[in-house]
Amino acid sequence: MGKIIVGEKAGFCFGVERALNIALESRKKHNLPVYILGSLIHNPRVVADLESQGIKTISDLQTIEGGGVLLIRSHGAGPQIFARAEQLGLKVIDATCPFVKQEQNLAKGLLRDGYQVMVVGDAQHPEVQAVVESVSNQAIVVNPSTLDALSKIRFSPKVGIVCQTTQNQEKLKLVVGMLLPLVKELKVYNTICNATRERQAETYDLARKAALLLVVGGKNSANTCKLAEIGSSLIPTYHIESIDEIKPQWLEGKNLIGVTAGASTPQEQISEVVDWLKLNLAGGIDMEENQIKSEQLTEEVNKIEASEPAVENGEMRLDQEIPLLEEGSIVEGIIVAVGDDEVAVNVGGKSDLEIPLRELTAEKISSAREV
Ligand code: SF4
Known part of the structure; x- marks a missing residue:
């Protein structure tokens, strides 16, 4: 069985x-x-x-x-x-x-605070490209798979890191470790999203328990490829898009099969693989654990959404009503960033308003963070 x-x-x-x-x-x-x-x-x-x-x-x-x-x-x-x-x-x-939006906002904050912005990830990935563009291309991208490049970079004394949301935690640690002796001040935002972290941790667990791992999802999906990479480091692992790719000989002598899938794989595609295994695994199936759950909203996501005016209801700020700004009127805003020299506030418009340090308070202070 x-x-x-x-x-x-x-x-x-x-x-x-x-x-x-x-x-x-x-x-x-x-x-x-x-x-x-x-x-x-x-x-x-x-x-x-x-x-x-x-x-x-x-x-x-x-x-x-x-x-x-x-x-x-x-x-x-x-x-x-x-x-x-x-x-x-x-x-x-x-x-x-919202996790990607947060990564972009953190990168903007780092730039605003005078850090050299580093994005750990794949420079060709659209998420990374968008983060770099969100800081007017003033960021360097370091791919953890080609760390030799680090020695060729001239670093500023202050470096701030954000990470592609689907990167592997261990690889981020590796970059941080290599960078520590090279810079004076290092600020790291671990922007690997919970969904990715949990999925990767679970894949390690599955690979430790199972004799064979099937990873279901697009061959061009970065996060699915990472799961296959994790599986392959421990047991025979196959990255498949459909049941047509499964070779019965893979299953020979394997009585415990793990199945996981990337963030872009529909449940229907996973079920097809499970159904195929049920039919084709010699000796039949004893039991199946861990039914797929569709609800994966976390408290963290809700928090980010609540504090992110740009993506409310999926509509961008351009569509939102901007309060009338006139002398003497009082408008509510959201503080989106606090730097040493200014505070950025959003009042519903396309761009944030920057309040310089000298206008924040009559007190003598050296950083907006002291207010
Ligand atoms: S893996 Fe999913 S939840 Fe995580 S950042 Fe990407 S799209 Fe968002």
Whole structure:
């Protein structure tokens, strides 16, 4: 009798599920073509399904004719994309994952506070590119797989790190460890998201228990590839997109099979693999543990969403009502960053308002953090 263990964290993460829902709602609500610049998620099956519902993936804004809705995917986008879409008369709906938005905001805060901004991640990944663009390209990207490059970089005395949300925790530690002797001041924001951390930790557990691991998801999905990498470091692991790729000989002599999936893998795709194993595992299946849970909202996500005015209801700030700013009026705002020389406040507009240190208080202070 064989046994299958399916990871509890396998499948859509909060950010992907949210972006998909926003895309589908936008299509219904606006009755306009919906365009996404780049794949909404790295899963060819989901992308094809969206296309069939009138949600088109494009590679260049110039290809859009006759207006429509531009949906910013969960990876986020740089300010130039928002501006260009506005110029083209497109309605922009921002489905950037709140964790990614937070990473962008932290990078902006680091730059504002005089740190040399470093993004740990893959320079080719759209999330990383958007973070770099959000700080006007004033960031260096360090890929933990090619750490030799670190020795060629000239570091400022103050370096601040944010990390691609889907990076491996151990690799971030490695970069931080190598950087410590090279800089005077190092500020590290661990922006690896909970969904990624939990999924990676669970994959280690699965790989320790099972004799074989199947990782289900797009071959172009960075987070799915990372899970396969983790599995391969411990046991025979296969990264598959569909049951057609499973070779029965993989299962020979393996009586405990682990199954996990990336953040962009629909539950249906995972179930197909589990059903195939149930049918094909010699001797039948004893039991299956850890049914897939669809609810993965964490308290942390709720907190980030509550403090992030830019993504409320999936609509970007451009659509929000901006209070009338006139002399003598009192408006409410959200403090989005506190630096040494100023405080940035958002009152609902496209850009934050910066209050310089000298205007914060009549007291003599050397940093806005003292107020
Ligand atoms: S993996 Fe994390 S950061 Fe990326 S979309 Fe999912 S929840 Fe957001």
